[in-house]
Amino acid sequence: MANLFRKSIHWFRRDLRVRDNQGLMAACEASEEVIPLYLLSDWSGDHSWTGPKRQNFLCQCLASLSKNISHLGGQLIIRQGRALQELETLITESGSEALFLNRDLDHFGRETENALKELCQRLGVAYHDYKDMVLHEPHEVLKGDGTSYRVYTPYSRPWLALEKPKPTGTPKKIQTPPEIATLPLPTLKTWDLEFDGEDVLTGGERAARDRMESALSGRLESYDDQRDIPSLLGTSRLSQDLRFGTISVRELYHKAKERASPQYLKELAWREFYFQILSHFPEVLTHEFKSDWRGLPWYEPDEKFTAWKTGQTGFPIIDAGIRELLATGFMHNRVRMIVAMFLTKDLHLDWRLGEQFFLQHLIDGEIASNNGGWQWSAGTGADAAPYFRIQNPWSQTKRYDPEGLYIRKWVPELAKAPARALYTAPEAGQSVAPGYPHPIVDHATERQVTLNIFKKHRAEQS
Ligand SMILES: Cc1cc2nc3c(=O)[nH]c(=O)nc-3n(C[C@H](O)[C@H](O)[C@H](O)COP(=O)(O)OP(=O)(O)OC[C@H]3O[C@@H](n4cnc5c(N)ncnc54)[C@H](O)[C@@H]3O)c2cc1C
Structure with missing residues (x-):
């Protein structure tokens, strides 16, 4: 794609990085101007699925993303509210011609994506979504009869054997149209929360990359012997960075293949095993799988x-x-x-x-x-x-x-x-x-x- 669109939006969700981000890279390659967007959820007070520590980490990830986008010449735009409504407003007010995003694999994410496809069709705007948060999406690793695996070991064999996507790179520049209104970067006050613990882990792409390099500089070679000993720093400690997409699983996989024990790659397969379970059997969120x-x-x-x-x-x-x-x-x-x-x-x-x-x-x-x-x-x-x-x-x-x-x-x-x-x-x-x-x-x-x-x-x- 080369400058197909005058103006596009890249909607960040679980991909809070500029490096090796499929959707962002595609948006930048295909568009003269890109609006990098993050939508804040609009609940406040207690939430049954998150809390101050994770929201605090999210705030740090967004501050880091904003800085990294500025270094590339652009501006992170923050809005708050329901995705469909906010995206319709932004597409209309900015005159964007395309929407780019990375796919979210759970049913909530899929429902939003389906609704967005319809919205884009109605508005006459191009819609492009990408595989980014996993190496293999649920439909790529299926049994011979086309149904999904329910047991990890038989799932992991084809998962491990499949060729893995390679990292893409970083956009050379991001040009954001001027005069797009944005909210300030969020703080815990955005959701009426207070932080009640130590601020132990720093969120953001730089911090995540430092953690990845530290884990891969020898520690994960002895992963098999140390991973079960809680008093040791024997695991990668990258789960929050995979969760928020401050590192790319493609980059991690290819580096780990060179520098970590093979068992480590099997743990990445566990992550994707559970994504495919939730994707194929969304009822597990309320009911016993068996x-x-x-x-x-x-x-x-x-x-x-x-x-x-x-x-x-x-x-x-x-x-x-x-x-x-x-x-x-x-x-x-x-x-x-x-x-x-x-x-x-x-x-x-x-x-x-x-x-x-x-x-x-x-x-x-x-x-x-x-x-x-x-x-x-x-x-x-x-x-x-x-x-x-x-x-x-x-x-x-x-x-x-x-x-x-x-x-x-x-x-x-x-x-x-x-x-x-x-x-x-x-x-x-x-x-x-x-x-x-x-x-x-x-x-x-x-x-x-x-x-x-x-x-x-x-x-x-x-
Ligand atoms: C009751 C329970 C709840 C859990 N809740 C979460 C959760 O909310 N979020 C989460 O990311 N992990 C969860 N796990 C899995 C696992 O405990 C964490 O991924 C791991 O402790 C993170 O530390 P690490 O990054 O150092 O892992 P490492 O040992 O370095 O593993 C590398 C990566 O592989 C993935 N991984 C490793 N083990 C598992 C596993 N058993 N299941 C799925 N993925 C795995 C993670 O993405 C992890 O970052 C849970 C496990 C249990 C038993």
Whole structure:
């Protein structure tokens, strides 16, 4: 495409970068002038799917995007409101001839894209969307009979074997038409939020690229040995950057192929496995993936849920995980699994409660992977842990944090407790250390309760 359009819009969504951005690159190549647009959502107060830490990170990503667009000669335009309405207004007021965007793979994104195609047709404006947020979209990796995979390993084989798209580059310049009105860059006040934790991770393309280079400068060669040890920086810590598109998954994949263990590429396939599950089975957001497990009699949330949410369960590894999340907006993957299984199998609470809590606190909170992780832990999801394989939080601690280094970092009351105490269930009525809560349940007892609940439910279904 060469200067097909006088004026176009590129609508940024989960692609907050100028480098190797398919839609932006195409818009710049095809247009004399480009309006780089970001639309802010217009809710305020609490939101069940996000929270201050993630919104704060988003603000930083947008500030960085704005700066990077300015360096290329353009201006990021910020508007707020419903996508369809705002885009119609901007197309009409600016006289844009084309709309460019990168596809969002969940059903919310698809619905918007379908409506936008119709809008563009009605307005006589060209519509161009691109694959950008994944290496392979859901329709590219299907079984021989054209249906979707439900199990990770058979999905991952063709996913790994398929040729991967190469990075594109960076636009040489972005020329934005003058006099397009814009709102200021957002702050947490935009949504009536306040930030209540440490500002641990910096958002934006520069910071994301630094994290990527740091991860790829040796660390990920020993990924297989270190990725399950929460006290080590043994993983890439790039999930929030993939979430907001401040790095390109194409660039990451090709660099990681040279510089990371092959297992790392398989983790990128997990991300896309869950995207394709959500895309093909959108009902997983409200229902158990495996229909046999719908209607399980979850307990009503009570003070034990409060103890879980505040890191006061008396189980050191659970409390460390939740406190890491509350302080930083991140939790190590191994600990996410232990904490999620504890909520569903030891407290018998609905995975949807944990799913929402994670989305409100995780900076990398992403509906497909989060739902996949929660349903995996609950035993109800695609390729989930079978219901009878219930992780024991004490033995998991002994295996993955034997010296208690991770626990001591996040639970200061346990700084002086001997390592053995951190992975041994105390006697009934005792706690792991003075001044630390008693365990809110007995794991062996609750494990049996879970087995009974699941077995009874299965019997009632047949
Ligand atoms: C209950 C639960 C909830 C989760 N919620 C989220 C979420 O909201 N957002 C999110 O990005 N990940 C989620 N995960 C997956 C995983 O925990 C994080 O992706 C990982 O901890 C991020 O750290 P990292 O970037 O260092 O990962 P690395 O180990 O370096 O992996 C590289 C990348 O691969 C992807 N990845 C790795 N493991 C998984 C996985 N199990 N599922 C899907 N993608 C994966 C991520 O994009 C990650 O950045 C969840 C897992 C569980 C068990």
